[in-house]
Amino acid sequence: xxxxxxxxxxxxxxxxxxxxxxxxxxxxxxxxxxxxxxxxxxxxxxxxxxxxxxxxxxxxxxxxxxxxxxxxxxxxxxxxxxxxxxxxxxxxxxxxxxxxxxxxxxxxxxxxxxxxxxxxxxxxxxxxxxxxxxxxxxxxxxxxxxxxxxxxxxxxxxxxxxxxxxxxxxxxxxxxxxxxxxxxxxxxxxxxxxxxxxxxxxxxxxxxxxxxxxxxxxxxxxxxxxxxxxxxxxxxxxxxxxxxxxxxxxxxxxxxxxxxxxxxxxxxxxxxxxxxxxxxxxxxxxxxxxxxxxxxxxxxxxxxxxxxxxxxxxxxxxxxxxxxxxxxxxxxxxxxxxxxxxxxxxxxxxxxxxxxxxxxxxxxxxxxxxxxxxxxxxxxxxxxxxxxxxxxxxxxxxxxxxxxxxxxxxxxxxxxxxxxxxxxxxxxxxxxxxxxxxxxxxxxxxxxxxxxxxxxxxxxxxxxxxxxxxxxxxxxxxxxxxxxxxxxxxxxxxxxxxxxxxxxxxxxxxxxxxxxxxxxxxxxxxxxxxxxxxxxxxxxxxxxxxxxxxxxxxxxxxxxxxxxxxxxxxxxxxxxxxxxxxxx
Amino acid sequence: xxxxxxxxxxxxxxxxxxxxxxxxxxxxxxxxxxxxxxxxxxxxxxxxxxxxxxxxxxxxxxxxxxxxxxxxxxxxxxxxxxxxxxxxxxxxxx
Numbered sequence: 001x002x003x004x005x006x007x008x009x010x011x012x013x014x015x016x017x018x019x020x021x022x023x024x025x026x027x028x029x030x031x032x033x034x035x036x037x038x039x040x041x042x043x044x045x046x047x048x049x050x051x052x053x054x055x056x057x058x059x060x061x062x063x064x065x066x067x068x069x070x071x072x073x074x075x076x077x078x079x080x081x082x083x084x085x086x087x088x089x090x091x092x093x094x095x096x097x098x099x100x101x102x103x104x105x106x107x108x109x110x111x112x113x114x115x116x117x118x119x120x121x122x123x124x125x126x127x128x129x130x131x132x133x134x135x136x137x138x139x140x141x142x143x144x145x146x147x148x149x150x151x152x153x154x155x156x157x158x159x160x161x162x163x164x165x166x167x168x169x170x171x172x173x174x175x176x177x178x179x180x181x182x183x184x185x186x187x188x189x190x191x192x193x194x195x196x197x198x199x200x201x202x203x204x205x206x207x208x209x210x211x212x213x214x215x216x217x218x219x220x221x222x223x224x225x226x227x228x229x230x231x232x233x234x235x236x237x238x239x240x241x242x243x244x245x246x247x248x249x250x251x252x253x254x255x256x257x258x259x260x261x262x263x264x265x266x267x268x269x270x271x272x273x274x275x276x277x278x279x280x281x282x283x284x285x286x287x288x289x290x291x292x293x294x295x296x297x298x299x300x301x302x303x304x305x306x307x308x309x310x311x312x313x314x315x316x317x318x319x320x321x322x323x324x325x326x327x328x329x330x331x332x333x334x335x336x337x338x339x340x341x342x343x344x345x346x347x348x349x350x351x352x353x354x355x356x357x358x359x360x361x362x363x364x365x366x367x368x369x370x371x372x373x374x375x376x377x378x379x380x381x382x383x384x385x386x387x388x389x390x391x392x393x394x395x396x397x398x399x400x401x402x403x404x405x406x407x408x409x410x411x412x413x414x415x416x417x418x419x420x421x422x423x424x425x426x427x428x429x430x431x432x433x434x435x436x437x438x439x440x441x442x443x444x445x446x447x448x449x450x451x452x453x454x455x456x457x458x459x460x461x462x463x464x465x466x467x468x469x470x471x472x473x474x475x476x477x478x479x480x481x482x483x484x485x486x487x488x489x490x491x492x493x494x495x496x497x498x499x500x501x502x503x504x505x506x507x508x509x510x511x512x513x514x515x516x517x518x519x520x521x522x523x524x525x526x527x528x529x530x531x532x533x534x535x536x537x538x539x540x541x542x543x544x545x546x547x548x549x550x551x552x553x554x555x556x557x558x559x560x561x562x563x564x565x566x567x568x569x570x571x572x573x574x575x576x577x578x579x580x581x582x583x584x
Numbered sequence: 585x586x587x588x589x590x591x592x593x594x595x596x597x598x599x600x601x602x603x604x605x606x607x608x609x610x611x612x613x614x615x616x617x618x619x620x621x622x623x624x625x626x627x628x629x630x631x632x633x634x635x636x637x638x639x640x641x642x643x644x645x646x647x648x649x650x651x652x653x654x655x656x657x658x659x660x661x662x663x664x665x666x667x668x669x670x671x672x673x674x675x676x677x678x
Contacts, residue, residue, distance in 0.1 A: 028665045031629045035620075035658035038637025042651065045641050059645075065652055072656045079661040089661065153641060 029081060029088035033095045036076055039069055040099035048106045048215065059154040063215055066103070070220065073099045077227040080369055093231055094242045100224050101249040107215055107257035131157060136188040139180050142167035144188060148177060157185040218259040225250055225261065226312040233299055233316025233332075235323040237290035244287025244295065247271050263305045270301040292331035296320070300339040304349055314356040315370075321380055322373025333380055340386040350391050354408040361415045368428060371419055375431035378412060382438040393441050409439045413462050420466075429478045433470055437485045439463040440497055464497075469543045472531040476520035479527060483519040487511060510537045603646050612639065613647050617654050624666020633658055 049060035061069065076096035081089040131137060137147045137157065143165035149158040161167030161176040168176035228250065231243035251268055261267065273286050287295065299317075302309050320332040343349040357374065364370035381387045392409040416432045416439075423429055440463050470482040490497060490511055517530040532542040604612075616639075619632040636651055644651065657663060 026664055027662065028626045028629065031626060031633055031665055032659050032661070032663065034630050034633040034637075035655045038633050038635075039652070039655045039659065041637035042639075042644060042648075042655070045637075045639075046644055046648065061648065065648060068652055068656065072652075072659050076659050076661065081661055092659070092661070 027081060027083075029079075029083070029091055032076070032079065033091045036073060036092060036095040036099050039072060040095075040102050043069055043103055043106060048108055059150075066215060067220075070100065070103060070216070070224070073103065074223060074227060077231065082369075087236060090236050090239050094239055097228055097231060097243055097246045100227070101246045101253075104216065104221070104224065104250065104258060105253055109254065109257050131182060131185060131187055137185045138188045139167060139178075139185050142170060142178070142180075145176070147185070147187075150182065151179075155182050156180070157182045159185060214259050215257070216259060218262065221259050222262050222308050225267065226308040229299070229302065229309055230312035230316040232287075232295060233313055233320055235320045235325060235328050237292075237328075240290030240292070240295055241287050244271075244290065245284070248283055248286070263309065266302065266305050267309070270298050292320075292328045296332045296335035297338070300335045303339060303353065310352070311356055311359065314353055315360050318357065318360060318374045318377045319370065320373075322376035333384060336381070336386055337384050350387065351408070354387065354391060354411075358408070358411045358415065361412075365415075365418060368425065372428055372431055375416070375419070375428070375435050379431065379434040379438065392439070409441060409463075413439050413466070417462075417466060426475055426477055429470070429473070429475065430481055433467070433478065433482055433485060436463050436466050436470070437489050440467070440489060440493075464538065464540055465543060468531060468535050468540060471519070471534065472524075472528045472543065474524070476522070480520040483514050483517070487514045490514070506537050506539075510534055513537065604643050609643070609646065613643055613651070617647075617650060620654055620658060622666065626665055629658070629665045 043061055043066075047060040048066055049062055073096045076092050077100075079089040079092040079096070080087070081092075131147055131150060131154075133147055133150060135147050136144060137159055138144045139157075139159055142159075143161060145159040145161035145165060145167055147157055148160050150156070151158060157180045159167065159178055159180055160174075161171065161178065163176065165176070167178055171178035225247070228243045228247045231239050232247060234240065248271070251264075251272055273282050296317075299313055302313050304310070317332055317336060320328050321336065323329055340350055340353075357378065361371065361374055364374075382392070387408070392412075393407050412435060416435050419428065420432050423432070467482060467486055470478055471486070473479050473482070490507065513530060513534050517527065519527060519530075521527060535542040613636075616632045616636050619628050620636060623629055623632075633655070636655065
């Protein structure tokens with residue numbers, strides 16, 4: 001009896017039946033990480049063509065494919081996705097960093113293949129991928145022949161030598177066919193094997209030096225290093241450790257296949273271990289566990305380097321300093337303060353950091369992941385003296401600010417205002433508030449005390465008006481914090497800040513009003529009345545009046561002076577009153 | 585007489601550079617690519633994505649560009665799995 005087995009395809013693949021694990025149309029960090037791992041493994045399997053040209057030889061990745069893989073990995077270093085498990089994007093960032101180092105390590109050495117026995121200098125490159133079956137090739141020491149076949153994934157060349165060539169004597173069988181490592185065979189320009197014009201002389205072949213564009217240019221390499229540097233400065237220990245190891249790898253890769261790196265001596269001095277040839281144990285211990293106390297003092301040295309590294313370091317430090325983990329914040333801020341003190345001689349370095357901070361805030365406008373730590377960092381910078389008053393309010397920062405403001409303070413104020421537009425996040429509001437308090441600048445006495453003159457939105461008028469808006473904010477916590485911070489600031493510097501006030505004893509009255517009013521009460525109208533009184537005392541038009549004019553941001557923030565707002569305000573006010581009444 | 589045995593003589597090996605048959609290609613590479621790009625089960629996309637990277641060179645070579653494009657697509661920071669089915673997961677949870 002014969003049994004017949006039949007195999008029928010199930011009607012649906014299992015994946016569509018198991019409904020519990022279906023999360024279609026959702027991002028999946030593990031898939032992204034696996035794609036990066038696969039990309040690297042694939043590249044390692046195929047290798048990279050020795051040929052720097054675009055010609056597809058069927059072996060290894062071509063230039064375009066390599067560039068594409070590198071671009072994919074570089075993009076993945078900016079993967080900051082989070083879900084309920086936390087910073088899952090960090091898996092992708094780590095995979096991408098390791099992958100970049102692995103891919104750059106794959107670059108074929110530009111060094112010549114080992115010379116044949118006669119000691120003649122070998123050809124400058126061994127472009128085995130240029131080899132074409134049927135084409136004319138030359139094997140050093142054996143003369144010219146025809147490439148019959150490529151074997152072992154292109155590593156072995158099978159060459160048939162024409163009669164009369166030296167190779168034909170060495171390989172008498174199979175019509176003068178010999179096997180060579182592909183690296184020892186170079187293609188000839190003309191397709192006439194054994195042309196009589198060039199009589200073969202053993203060991204006398206010379207090759208024209210084929211100067212070609214490198215597979216990876218210096219700018220791309222610098223971008224890779226900058227991406228790793230940024231990760232080295234960020235807040236997760238495990239990512240810093242990974243980035244440190246990758247940077248050590250990148251900086252110790254042989255230089256000939258890799259292009260020269262901008263500011264390489266500076267990078268090496270800052271990042272490599274002190275001994276010239278570190279042992280593996282030394283290398284692993286240097287960045288072990290991403291120790292912030294080790295890493296940040298090293299990294300800040302790179303703040304003086306060229307554009308891309310500087311930007312990467314600043315962007316990373318902003319995240320770290322404004323972060324929440326105590327050890328990282330302390331180490332990063334400490335390193336930054338020390339660096340700034342060392343820079344005091346020439347102010348250029350500190351001002352440059354300021355410009356870069358503005359750039360980062362512009363590049364990530366509206367992204368709380370970056371903006372919130374950056375605002376906290378700015379606050380800490382001013383508190384700890386990384387930026388002094390002179391830095392904040394110095395005239396033009398050297399380049400025209402994107403939003404017209406000349407000084408760093410004006411630039412920061414413009415960013416703070418932009419971030420406050422429609423913001424309902426108390427943490428962010430408070431961070432903006434602390435920055436705005438630092439941006440208060442005493443107006444010069446010569447300026448007109450008329451309230452309308454400070455309507456341009458920059459300088460002290462802008463910062464003080466912003467604070468007045470926050471003093472009348474819908475959220476009680478914001479109002480209270482604003483009153484407290486303003487009180488402290490006016491107590492310390494009131495004589496300068498209120499120099500232009502209309503009332504002589506303005507400072508005392510303002511302080512009294514700030515202290516006497518209960519700012520976190522539910523009575524919004526009463527609070528706003530008190531706020532308007534403060535404004536009048538300081539000689540500033542109350543924001544409600546200003547919002548009817550051109551200052552749109554202030555109007556949105558205060559929510560007053562608009563026809564559509566009052567109803568909502570009443571709701572909120574009553575809700576706040578309810579909460580207060582119920583004792584929550 | 586030169587000694588040619590040390591460096592330049594390599595024993596003959598079977599030829600491994602021929603392209604895979606169409607059937608093999610369809611059953612492995614194309615199937616994996618389809619699963620990676622279109623399946624909405626994360627376990628499937630995770631596994632097949634890794635499997636694409638682990639293929640031997642012989643299978644990779646004819647379709648490097650397609651595989652690179654798929655991996656590039658899947659590695660996008662904003663990529664969602666199983667873009668073909670938009671509301672499938674909601675049905676599954678109901």
